[in-house]
Amino acid sequence: MSTEVDAVRASGDGRPVMSGTPTLEARGLVKTFGHVVGLAGVSLQLYPGEVLAIIGDNGAGKSTLIKCLSGALSVDEGEILMDGTKVEFKSPTDARQAGIETVYQTLAVAPALDIASNLYLGREIRDSGLLGKVFRKLDTRGMRAKAREQLKDLGIGTIQDITQKVETLSGGQRQAVAVARAAAFGSKVVILDEPTAALGVRESGQVLALIKRLRSRGLPVILISHNMPHVFEVADRIHIQRLGRCAGVITPRSHTMEEAVAIMTGATTLDEAGDANGSADAAL
Amino acid sequence: MTAVIEPTGEVRESQELGARIQHTLHRHPAIGPASVLVVSVVVFSLINHRFVNATNLSLLIQQAAVLATLAIGQTMIILTAGIDLSVGAAAILAQMVMAQTAANNGVPGVLAIILGIAVGALTGFINGFLVTRIKLPPFIVTLGTLSIYTAIGLRYSNGASVYASAMPNALIWTGNYVNIGPYQLTTGVILMLVLFAVTSFALTRTAWGRHVYSTGDDPEAARLSGIKTNRVLLSVYLTAGIIYALAAWILIGRVGVASTNNLTNANLDSITAVVIGGTSLFGGRGAVLGTLFGALIVQVFQSGISLAGVQSLYQVLAEGILVIVAVALDQWIRKVRR
Numbered sequence: 189m190s191t192e193v194d195a196v197r198a199s200g201d202g203r204p205v206m207s208g209t210p211t212l213e214a215r216g217l218v219k220t221f222g223h224v225v226g227l228a229g230v231s232l233q234l235y236p237g238e239v240l241a242i243i244g245d246n247g248a249g250k251s252t253l254i255k256c257l258s259g260a261l262s263v264d265e266g267e268i269l270m271d272g273t274k275v276e277f278k279s280p281t282d283a284r285q286a287g288i289e290t291v292y293q294t295l296a297v298a299p300a301l302d303i304a305s306n307l308y309l310g311r312e313i314r315d316s317g318l319l320g321k322v323f324r325k326l327d328t329r330g331m332r333a334k335a336r337e338q339l340k341d342l343g344i345g346t347i348q349d350i351t352q353k354v355e356t357l358s359g360g361q362r363q364a365v366a367v368a369r370a371a372a373f374g375s376k377v378v379i380l381d382e383p384t385a386a387l388g389v390r391e392s393g394q395v396l397a398l399i400k401r402l403r404s405r406g407l408p409v410i411l412i413s414h415n416m417p418h419v420f421e422v423a424d425r426i427h428i429q430r431l432g433r434c435a436g437v438i439t440p441r442s443h444t445m446e447e448a449v450a451i452m453t454g455a456t457t458l459d460e461a462g463d464a465n466g467s468a469d470a471a472l
Numbered sequence: 473m474t475a476v477i478e479p480t481g482e483v484r485e486s487q488e489l490g491a492r493i494q495h496t497l498h499r500h501p502a503i504g505p506a507s508v509l510v511v512s513v514v515v516f517s518l519i520n521h522r523f524v525n526a527t528n529l530s531l532l533i534q535q536a537a538v539l540a541t542l543a544i545g546q547t548m549i550i551l552t553a554g555i556d557l558s559v560g561a562a563a564i565l566a567q568m569v570m571a572q573t574a575a576n577n578g579v580p581g582v583l584a585i586i587l588g589i590a591v592g593a594l595t596g597f598i599n600g601f602l603v604t605r606i607k608l609p610p611f612i613v614t615l616g617t618l619s620i621y622t623a624i625g626l627r628y629s630n631g632a633s634v635y636a637s638a639m640p641n642a643l644i645w646t647g648n649y650v651n652i653g654p655y656q657l658t659t660g661v662i663l664m665l666v667l668f669a670v671t672s673f674a675l676t677r678t679a680w681g682r683h684v685y686s687t688g689d690d691p692e693a694a695r696l697s698g699i700k701t702n703r704v705l706l707s708v709y710l711t712a713g714i715i716y717a718l719a720a721w722i723l724i725g726r727v728g729v730a731s732t733n734n735l736t737n738a739n740l741d742s743i744t745a746v747v748i749g750g751t752s753l754f755g756g757r758g759a760v761l762g763t764l765f766g767a768l769i770v771q772v773f774q775s776g777i778s779l780a781g782v783q784s785l786y787q788v789l790a791e792g793i794l795v796i797v798a799v800a801l802d803q804w805i806r807k808v809r810r
Contacts, residue, residue, distance in 0.1 A: 260696065281698040296696035298686035300756040305682055310698035312679035324678045353498065 209272040211236050211408050212257065212288070212377050217266035219252050226252035228432040229266065234377060239399060239409045241419040243452055244429030250412050251293075253429065254379050257410070258290035259283030270376065281310075289374030291366045293381040299355035304328075304335040306354050307369045338372045339364075342398055360391025367398050371407070378402055379410040384418050396422050416445040428452050497805050501750040501758050504801060505765035508748070508794070512769060516776030523779050526654035532775045533657060533768070537664045538726055540767035541719035542738055543745040544671050545596075545712030547763040550746050551675070552688040552708050553755025554603065554610035559716060560738030561621035562595035567720035568625050571634035571730030574643055581642025589717040595621055596713020600706040618739065625732055633731035639724070646725025660722035667715065672760045684708055689756025744791060745770055748798045752806065769794065 210233040219227040227249050234240050244250045255261040257268065259277030267274050270286055277283040280290070297306045308331045319325035336350050342364070354362055363383055370378045380399065384392040392415075399422050402409050413419050419426060420440045428435045428451050435451050436458030443451075450456040497504055517524040542559050549556045570588030573579040579587065595617065602613040636644050646660035675681035686694040687701045695701050724730050749766025751758025770791060777787040 279698075280696055284698055290696075292696055296690075296693040298689040298693050298697075298756065300689040301682065301686060309682065309686055309694070312682060314679070323673070324680070325673075326677055326679060326682070328677070356495075356498075 208235065210234055210269070211271060212410075213269040213272075214253075214257065215267050215269070217253070217256055217268075218264045219256055219261060220264055225432050227256065227263075227266075230429070230432070230434050231266075232257075232427055232434065234408050234410060236408055237403060237406045238424040239403050239411055239422050241411045241413060241423035241426045242429060243413065243416075243419055243426060243448065244435075245452055247431075248429040248452070249432040250429050251381065252432075254290065254381055254410065254412055257283070258288055258379055260290075284373065287374060287376030288379065289370035289377070290379040291363075291370045291381060291383060293385065297354050297362060297366055297369075300353060302351045302353050303339075303357075303365055304332040304350045306365055307331070307335045307338065307372060309369075311373070338368050342368050342371060342401060358391070359386050360388070360394055363387060363391070363395055364398065367395065371398075371402055374407065377408055377410065379412075381412045382414065383411070384413065384415055392418060416448065419448075420445055428458075430454060494805060494807075497750075497801070501805075502762040502765060504798075505749045505762045505769060509765045509769050509772065512772050512776065516772065516780065519776070520779040520781075523776055527656075528775065528779070530656040532771050533655075533661055534726065535775075536767050536771035537658070537661045538719055538723045538735070539738065539741055539745060539770065540764055541664045541667060541722055542716060542735075543742045543749070543763045543767050544667055544760055545715035545719075546742040547746045547749070547751055547758065547760050548671065548675070548684065548708050548715075549610065549712050550688075550743075550751050550753060551684055551755060551758055552705055553691075553753075554688075554705070554708075555614065555743065555753070556599065556610065556709075556712060557614040557739050558595065558599060558617040558621055559742050560735040561618045561625065562592060562713060563716040563720040563723065563738065564732055564735055565595060565621045565625040565628070566592040566717035567723060567730050567734065568629040568634075568732065570643060570717075570720065571639060571724060572629060574640050575634045575638040581640030584640070585642060585721055588720060589714055592713040592715075592717025592720070593710055594713065595716070596709045596711070597706070599713070600709030603709065604702040604705050622732075629732055631732060633729050633733075636724075636728035639730075643721070644725050644728065646722045647728065648725070658725065660725045663718065663722060667718065668760060668764050671715075675760055680704070680707070685756050687755075741770065744795055747802075748794050750798065750802070752802050753799070754806075757802070757806070 212234040214230060214232040216229045216231055217227045218229055230249065230253055232240075232253070242250050242253065252261065256263045259280045259282050262278060268277065269275065275286055277286070283290070298309060301309065313327045313331050313334075314320040315325040315327045317325075320327065332350050339350070354365060357365065367380065367383065370380070383395050383399075387395065396418060399409055399411065411419065411423060423440055426438050426440065426448060428438065428448065430452060431454075435454075438448060438451070438458070447456070451458055513524070522528060542563060546556055546559055566588040569591045570584045573587055574581055574584035599610070599613055599617055602608050602617075603610050646658060646663060648659045650657045650659055650662060675684060683694065683699045683704045686697070686699060687704045691701050694704075723734060727734065745766040746758075746763050747753065747766070748769050749758070749762035749764070751762060773790050773794075774787050777790065778784060
């Protein structure tokens with residue numbers, strides 16, 4: 189467990205004591221689609237080595253928020269900062285170059301390509317020889333060897349054949365491939381959108397373990413999920429989205445699942461449930 | 473998962489064999505058409521031993537060259553889950569530009585070929601532009617450009633043919649014979665084989681190839697992986713256009729006349745070759761090598777059935793059955809799940 193994570197949990201009452209510069213920060217993000225307001229001024233901080241869960245009802249703006257953070261959508265207003273420096277993402281490639289890797293709910297893997305090709309899709313390694321330089325030949329063997337190593341590193345032992353096509357994998361294995369890709373290239377932040385939504389109990393457990401392993405490497409993770417037990421199992425802090433705004437930030441220690449759901453659905457406000465952290469977001 | 477009824481040993485064995493075949497075909501899409509090709513060659517030579525003699529096989533490959541080359545471009549487009557109905561019209565337009573500029577405007581042969589290739593590239597670019605920028609379905613775009621390119625070709629040539637005697641050597645160079653052992657090929661056939669080798673390399677061994685497959689397989693996933701799918705699509709249509717122009721050059725050498733009456737069935741025939749070659753019409757699956765087999769299969773059936781002394785309508789019938797079998801096989805292969 190990294191020291192950052194210990195620091196997060198050091199405060200006895202479960203209140204997250206966050207210090208230092210957030211790895212990723214959003215300030216007052218606004219995104220509208222015609223008359224529909226996706227985000228009505230959302231701020232968010234992600235600190236080194238923490239798992240920040242984002243929960244919210246359908247249409248609360250979870251997906252819009254992470255799409256803005258991962259460059260899939262451009263924001264209308266507000267700013268995004270990485271390590272305290274303002275950044276602008278015009279495309280997913282921009283965000284990726286800044287070190288943010290996203291695993292989308294739709295997985296974003298090409299089913300007909302093999303595992304190694306998928307891990308390196310969009311950033312293939314070229315052969316170092318003449319064929320690579322002149323004819324842009326790929327270093328297929330090198331990519332396969334590295335892919336095998338990455339899967340092993342993450343403790344994904346169930347995948348034996350790296351040349352297997354992704355469509356022949358089980359749901360959990362596909363998810364593992366997508367997460368492995370994010371972990372392999374996400375030098376700063378990994379964003380996971382509903383990684384356990386389509387998985388069984390055992391496979392969900394594997395993905396949660398994978399998230400913990402990323403955190404223990406000091407890599408901060410943003411986890412979007414509907415599944416409260418999963419959120420409460422791995423999250424250090426929980427950002428609650430409601431109607432395009434942040435309804436508050438809580439921790440699994442300061443609040444119960446019922447309270448989290450109540451805030452999420454608007455049955456109660458963060459103040460009624462007990463202000464846990466005095467986060468600036470709560471004022472929004 | 474609990475099995476209620478345990479299948480008997482025999483049933484299970486046959487199921488396992490089926491699954492293994494399914495997986496092998498899934499991994500190597502060219503195996504299916506390759507085996508059909510081998511079986512059909514064996515069957516036709518049993519019916520008429522003249523089928524396998526060097527003269528007939530040489531002729532067969534020469535006849536297949538133009539369709540096979542056109543089908544390379546078609547394969548690339550179908551791999552992106554598109555379709556090109558303007559293949560023949562684009563090739564004819566390129567062909568008429570090559571022949572007319574050389575024969576009537578005194579343009580040197582090599583330059584005329586380059587002009588034709590440029591026209592082919594332009595036709596591909598227009599298709600690609602309409603597909604990627606105006607966001608029209610490839611079927612509709614190429615249905616429209618099929619008529620447009622045909623009309624432009626007719627207007628440009630006034631329906632007149634240009635004969636080999638009026639053309640410079642460079643244009644009919646593709647008809648020159650190349651003898652390899654007892655087999656008599658043409659430079660056009662060699663050009664076709666080189667194009668297969670080059671496109672096969674590009675599609676299977678380069679990042680561009682991976683991007684083409686992933687764009688056809690799941691465009692959204694490709695985009696989210698950072699692939700500029702529109703640029704990939706545009707490059708595919710453009711390359712296909714260039715390949716069609718090269719096919720037109722091979723055609724001039726093969727038939728010795730540039731006419732708007734050539735290649736009347738090229739659109740559907742090229743799709744037939746691609747589909748028989750094991751490339752999925754849904755995109756992302758298949759191989760250009762399979763298309764070579766597909767084009768040869770079409771030609772083998774044509775030649776074999778006529779040598780067997782059967783009416784040519786049975787060749788058309790056989791082709792139809794092959795297409796349906798190939799697509800059914802593709803559907804079955806795509807069902808592969810663990």
